[in-house]
Amino acid sequence: MLNSVLVHSPATLSNLGCGFDVFGLALAAPYDTIRIRRTAEPGVRIQHLDGYNLPTDPAHNVAGVAILSLLAEVPEQVGFDVEIIKGIKPGSGVGSSAASAAGAVVGANALLGNRFTKMQLVDFAMAGEMVASGARHADNIAPAIFGGFTVVRALEPALDILALPAPPLWVAVVHPQIEVKTSDSRKVLPAAVPLGLAVRQWANVAGLVAGFLTADYDLIGRSMEDYIVEPARLPLIPGLAEARKRAMAVGSIGGGISGSGPSIFMLNKSEAIAQAVGTAMGSVFAELGIEFNTYVGPVATEGAKVVSEA
């Protein structure tokens, strides 16, 4: 029987422009690294080997809550020691909490003989996401578990997640060091949407799915436009419009706010373009005097996975 596994769990983009609360995409980098050891002692013990001062009480830690949710479905006496090294900066808008929650349940599941399906793992990890954001949502959890391009079609009455293929894509993400709380970025959203605008949005949602499934880069690009959420959040992220403009000028397909921000993502056809796009976006924040990090990497075809066992 396995005693210990090391898991890598990826950063993820959610929304992808038009698909608020529905679309997700897994990134090859950055990722969280999670060591999980099976123990005879029941319960979960969390240790953070990073400098972010995240809570280690398992009832308040996203990985802890996720594993406790999984353990509620396990009849035998078992527990886990969990060490987390955050490779994904909390609050950056690329699914930091989702990565820890997803990686934790993937590791625990491996130590239990992989008895749960990916859909069940999403369900467990969503309990962790609830602690981080106050809402039970799967748009980052789904790609963190399944990899690639995901659609959260329904949460109720049953969780229904579509794991769809993505054509080769290179993603450039710029994370400006400004704080945008998920709760604040939810507050600016309209309670209701004019029907005509909703129609334009779901026309783009249809276009984006078709673009991914037919590997039509132009269609992906023009379908990402978000008529509803981005206009509301634009004031929260200085530099967004200019960063996208410069990204498009060097050949990006398109992009927007990653999740609830403040990170900005752009999709690209090649690594070379993605590097140029990262540089172009960074120049905007350098000029604004805002510190920033840049990540460039391909879409991850796999979600959180065990990279070594003992």
Next chain:
Amino acid sequence: MLNSVLVHSPATLSNLGCGFDVFGLALAAPYDTIRIRRTAEPGVRIQHLDGYNLPTDPAHNVAGVAILSLLAEVPEQVGFDVEIIKGIKPGSGVGSSAASAAGAVVGANALLGNRFTKMQLVDFAMAGEMVASGARHADNIAPAIFGGFTVVRALEPALDILALPAPPLWVAVVHPQIEVKTSDSRKVLPAAVPLGLAVRQWANVAGLVAGFLTADYDLIGRSMEDYIVEPARLPLIPGLAEARKRAMAVGSIGGGISGSGPSIFMLNKSEAIAQAVGTAMGSVFAELGIEFNTYVGPVATEGAKVVSEA
């Protein structure tokens, strides 16, 4: 040079449940039959060889307006004599006006050496649709021109229509003989939609596109659910809920209101199921004492087309 063509132009479903104003599907039957003759005399002359008392003044006839819109882009002196036999009953909600407009421009284009693209033909035919419904929309025109499954991704700034493959599907349509005016069925629509409901709707839109492109019948079925438009129109169509219930009981995938109604469509995996579904739906209207017509046929992979030339 061709002098005359005979065109068949198909009935179409629009909306397909969740995809209000965006999705369309072409049917093999019923269809309009249109004879178009090229004339040296400019302008358009319309003759209806059916009993529906539709206007024959080309400025008020959908086919006439569509051809006049096309002729505005033709430099040479040319005109057309048009004879229309409506196979599609006006007001049934399966794209009657769109079929006449689409067939007319496809025929005129053939007589002009096919100089216009399908996207241009949609644009011309939309002028005809404007006469019929007062709105410039393409959700029936697009499948009537392209065939198969279509997505109207955008009308502005440029018309953007996606013609996507559909898996083999058999459609059962029941047309209860009750009048639902397009204008009335638009009046009952909400001006605005709660954001959460819009999200659920576009999650289904994503699911439906994925279902068509991956030939996943179950996904198509569960994604068609319409949270916004059907609830508002349900009171306009007595028998709808019961008709769907009986259709599902005999194996249908799913369905809903065709366009603005009153026709009800159900998608099915086989002709045998579609026949049973048509019978099951018809039984509801028989019991209600409402006259009805039933159409059963496959999805048409082609749109309006020339079937003979002279």
